[in-house]
Structures are given as C-alpha cells and as structure tokens.
Amino acid sequence: MLHDSQTDLVFLPKALRLHFPRLYKSLTRALNAAQVEYQEIPRTESKTRLWVRDYMPITVDTHGDLAQFLYSPDYLLAPRYKKYKPDMEPIWDELGMSPFRYEDITLDGGNVLTDKRGNVYMTDKIFLENDFVEHKRLLAEFKHRLKARSIKIVHWDKSDIYGHVDGMMAIADDGTLVTDLSWEYLNFLRVGNNIFMAQLGEPSDEPAFERIRAAFPDCTVYPVKYVKSLTRLGGGLHCATWNTAKRAYQNIKVFKPSKRHPFNPFDKDAFTEDRLRAVVEYYEGKKLPDEEWSAFNRAFEAYWNDLWDNEGYFSFWDMVHAIHANLARQESPYFHERGRVSGICNDMMDYLMSIPHLIPPANSAYEEDPLPEQDNAHDLPF
Numbered sequence: 001m002l003h004d005s006q007t008d009l010v011f012l013p014k015a016l017r018l019h020f021p022r023l024y025k026s027l028t029r030a031l032n033a034a035q036v037e038y039q040e041i042p043r044t045e046s047k048t049r050l051w052v053r054d055y056m057p058i059t060v061d062t063h064g065d066l067a068q069f070l071y072s073p074d075y076l077l078a079p080r081y082k083k084y085k086p087d088m089e090p091i092w093d094e095l096g097m098s099p100f101r102y103e104d105i106t107l108d109g110g111n112v113l114t115d116k117r118g119n120v121y122m123t124d125k126i127f128l129e130n131d132f133v134e135h136k137r138l139l140a141e142f143k144h145r146l147k148a149r150s151i152k153i154v155h156w157d158k159s160d161i162y163g164h165v166d167g168m169m170a171i172a173d174d175g176t177l178v179t180d181l182s183w184e185y186l187n188f189l190r191v192g193n194n195i196f197m198a199q200l201g202e203p204s205d206e207p208a209f210e211r212i213r214a215a216f217p218d219c220t221v222y223p224v225k226y227v228k229s230l231t232r233l234g235g236g237l238h239c240a241t242w243n244t245a246k247r248a249y250q251n252i253k254v255f256k257p258s259k260r261h262p263f264n265p266f267d268k269d270a271f272t273e274d275r276l277r278a279v280v281e282y283y284e285g286k287k288l289p290d291e292e293w294s295a296f297n298r299a300f301e302a303y304w305n306d307l308w309d310n311e312g313y314f315s316f317w318d319m320v321h322a323i324h325a326n327l328a329r330q331e332s333p334y335f336h337e338r339g340r341v342s343g344i345c346n347d348m349m350d351y352l353m354s355i356p357h358l359i360p361p362a363n364s365a366y367e368e369d370p371l372p373e374q375d376n377a378h379d380l381p382f
Contacts, residue, residue, distance in 0.1 A: 001114045001146040002059040003172070004190035007243040013052045016240055025107035027196065027237070029223035034194040037246065039157035042094040048083045051235050053166070054108040055086055056242040057099040060147050064251030067145050068099035074129060097252045102145060105130055105138070108315050110164035111240055115171045117291040123156040125163030168236045172215040181208050184227065187236030188212070191243050193219045196293045198227035198237055268374035296344070299326035320345045 009032060017024045017040070031038050041052055052376055054073075057066035068088070076084050092099065106129040113121045120142065130138050139151045156163045167183040178186065185208040188197040196213060199205050205223075213221050303322040318343050326340075 001112070001118070001120055001149055002061060002245060002248065003114055003118075004243065005116065005192060007059075007191050007245050008061070009039070009050065009058070009244050009249055010189070010191055011041050011242040011244070013037055013048050013050050013240060014040050014042075015044055015050045018045055019047055019050075020226070020229050023224070026225040030196050030224055030312070031191075034196075034220065034222060036191045037195060038253045041091060041242070043086070043091050046083075047233075049084075049086055049111070050230075050233070051084075051239050052162075054110045055088065056109055057097070058109060058112060058146065059244045059248050060145075062245050062248045062251065064248055065147075066097065066099035066248075066252060068101050068103075069105050070103045071108065072106050073108055073162070080167050080352055087259045097249075099252075100198050105141060105247070108140075108162070108164060109242075110162065110166045112146075113169070113171055114146075114148070115175050116173055117175065118147075119152055119175075120148040120150070121148055121152045121154055121165050121169070121171065123154045123163045123165050123168065125156045126153075128163075142144045164239075167236070169213070170212070173218065176215065178211070178215050181211055184231045184236055185212070187238040189220070189237045189241045190216075190242065195219045195221045196224050196237055197221055198231070199223035199225050200228055200231075201225070209308075295330055296323070296328055298330065299323040302326045319348075 001038060012024075012027075016027070041049075041056075043049070053146065055071045058136065058229040059065075060067050071085060071088075075081070101273060107122075107126065111122050111125065115121075121162060122142070126138065126142075127135055133141075142148065142151050154165055154168060157168070160167060167187055168179065170178040170188065172178055172183075182204065184198050185204075188195050190196075195212060195216060197209065209221055209223065213219075224237060227237060230240055258369075264313045303319060303326065306322070324341060
C-alpha cells in the first residue's frame with residue numbers, strides 16, 4: 001500500500017469549496033505554499049459526498065493498482081443514510097480510473113493506515129463488518145490485496161461509531177504510534193513530507209503541533225484553520241481528502257494492469273481488450289496480433305454475457321466450445337487451432353478460479369478434469 005510520503009497529488013470534494021469556503025481557502029493556501037498539486041473530485045457537490053477518504057479507492061502502488069472495497073459501513077445501513085453512499089461508476093469514469101473491485105469485503109478508507117515498512121493498521125471493526133469469514137483468512141486477504149508486509153489490528157473503542165484507525169492514531173516515520181492527541185489533530189493530511197494539520201484556535205494547538213513536529217522531524221507542518229466546521233460533523237482533514245501519487249494516477253488513467261488482478265471477471269463492464277490482453281499475456285508471455293485479440297475479446301464477452309444472463313453452467317469445455325462457435329460466427333481467420341484456444345481458455349480459467357472469494361454466477365461449476373478429446377470433438381464448429 002502506498003505510504004503518504006510517496007504521494008504528491010491531492011483530490012478534494014467539491015463540497016469543501018462550496019460549503020466550507022473559509023476552510024477550503026486555508027487548506028488550498030497551505031497546499032500552494034507546499035507546492036502540492038490538487039484537483040477536485042467530480043460529482044461531490046453535496047455535503048453527503050464530503051468524506052471522500054472512506055469511499056474512494058486505496059492506492060496500492062505507483063503502477064496504478066487501486067483497490068476498491070465495498071463501502072457499506074454499519075453506521076450507514078439505515079435507509080435515511082443511503083444518500084451518503086455515492087454512485088462510484090460516474091466518478092471513476094470522469095476521473096478516468098478503473099479500480100479493482102473487491103466487493104466481497106467491506107472496508108472504509110478511513111480504517112487503513114500504513115507505515116513506511118509496509119505494515120497496515122486497521123481496527124478490529126473489520127471483523128464485525130466481515131463476520132462471514134474467519135479472522136485469519138480475512139487478514140490474509142487484506143495483506144494480499146494491499147500488498148502489505150503485515151496487518152496490524154488496533155482495538156476499536158466502541159464509543160466511536162465509525163471505528164476508523166485514522167481517528168485513533170498517527171504513525172511516525174520510525175514506526176512509533178502517536179496516540180496521545182485529540183483525534184482532531186491526529187486526523188491530519190500528509191502529502192510527501194508535508195503535513196496539513198487542524199488548527200482549532202484552542203490552547204492545545206501549539207502543544208499538538210510540537211508533538212507532531214517531534215514525531216515527524218523530516219516534515220513541514222502547515223496549520224489549517226476552520227477545521228472545526230468539519231469535526232462538528234464527525235470528520236477531519238484526512239477524512240475529507242484523498243491523496244495519491246501523480247505517477248499512480250497517470251498509470252490508472254492509461255490502465256496499466258496489475259499482474260495480480262488484471263481485471264475483475266465478474267464485472268460485466270470489465271471486458272476491454274487491454275484487460276483481457278493482460279490476463280493472457282501474463283500466462284503466455286507473448287503478444288498476439290490486434291485483430292486476433294479483438295476477435296477473441298468479442299467471443300469471450302459474448303460467452304460471459306450469455307452465461308451471466310442465463311445463469312449457465314461454468315465449465316472449461318463450455319467456455320472453449322462457446323468461444324470457438326462465436327469466432328466461427330465472426331468468420332474470423334484466427335484461433336482455428338483448437339489446442340491454441342483451449343490453452344488460452346485454460347489459462348484464463350485457472351486465473352479466474354484463483355481469485356479469492358470470487359465465484360461464478362449461480363448454478364455454475366468448474367470441471368477440474370476435462371472430458372477426453374474425442375468425446376467433445378463433435379461439438380466443435382471446426
């Protein structure tokens with residue numbers, strides 16, 4: 001997971017400028033002084049879109065690997081809070097982003113902090129929100145998906161309904177946990193070696209600033225005024241901002257797929273040539289002609305859409321047969337060799353079945369042992 005010291009780009013909700021103008025002015029003035037670039041997130045004009053940290057993806061690395069977990073916290077389950085759950089697809093589209101969607105696990109962005117060594121901290125509220133899986137397996141999934149060295153669990157003080165680790169502590173560069181300040185101060189924004197910290201207009205401001213300066217000796221601390229307008233609503237500067245690396249954001253926009261999860265096969269909108277290419281290239285280690293990829297991509301997409309719509313049987317040979325038949329209907333000169341298509345389909349099947357917690361649609365199965373060659377030959381279009 002990307003450490004804040006590796007970030008150099010900040011995204012702000014439009015609600016900050018529209019509804020908290022004095023705070024926005026103080027924050028952007030500090031960002032400008034630190035020469036930190038910032039942008040606004042589209043479709044975030046409403047105050048209900050203010051807490052971008054929680055619902056935006058987590059930047060895993062600078063290659064453009066974004067992890068989007070399910071944003072469905074227990075404190076927003078009541079129908080009247082539905083408006084606080086944004087429709088992320090239009091936001092991603094306007095930002096040109098394609099996160100890897102892990103909607104099998106619930107996690108708020110405010111409940112994730114990492115130190116410089118790659119250890120990720122979360123509160124034990126994750127076990128309550130994901131009680132369908134044993135703790136050991138859940139931690140293993142988070143470690144794998146966030147590329148973490150380890151997952152450290154912090155006890156959740158249940159007087160705080162949110163259970164977010166970014167309101168409980170900060171992590172100094174030497175790994176020391178800073179917990180002896182009010183959450184309003186701890187919930188600061190760090191970008192590179194710049195820290196943007198709440199100034200509350202209280203006697204506690206200066207001691208808090210000195211504590212953070214001592215914990216982060218290589219950082220410049222910038223005071224931000226009028227943060228109380230946020231803290232009265234239950235969040236702070238970290239909650240209302242989202243930071244990443246410019247390099248990561250550029251890679252996200254051009255989509256350079258991760259070798260771990262080039263695409264989510266259970267997202268019907270995920271079938272683009274680039275994403276499909278990444279899967280097969282990973283296994284085959286070679287590129288194929290563009291015309292060949294285009295034909296194969298259309299064939300696979302047709303197969304998957306039919307499977308999804310009809311809740312069909314998800315087997316290896318069904319995939320091979322369906323893709324062969326669709327290629328024939330395209331009158332494509334490519335992939336006429338059955339062994340070649342079978343090899344690619346087999347690589348894809350192994351990849352699909354290796355993704356934790358992702359299972360095919362209902363009434364589906366995976367045949368580990370394919371039928372003998374001669375038993376299937378009469379079904380082939382070639």
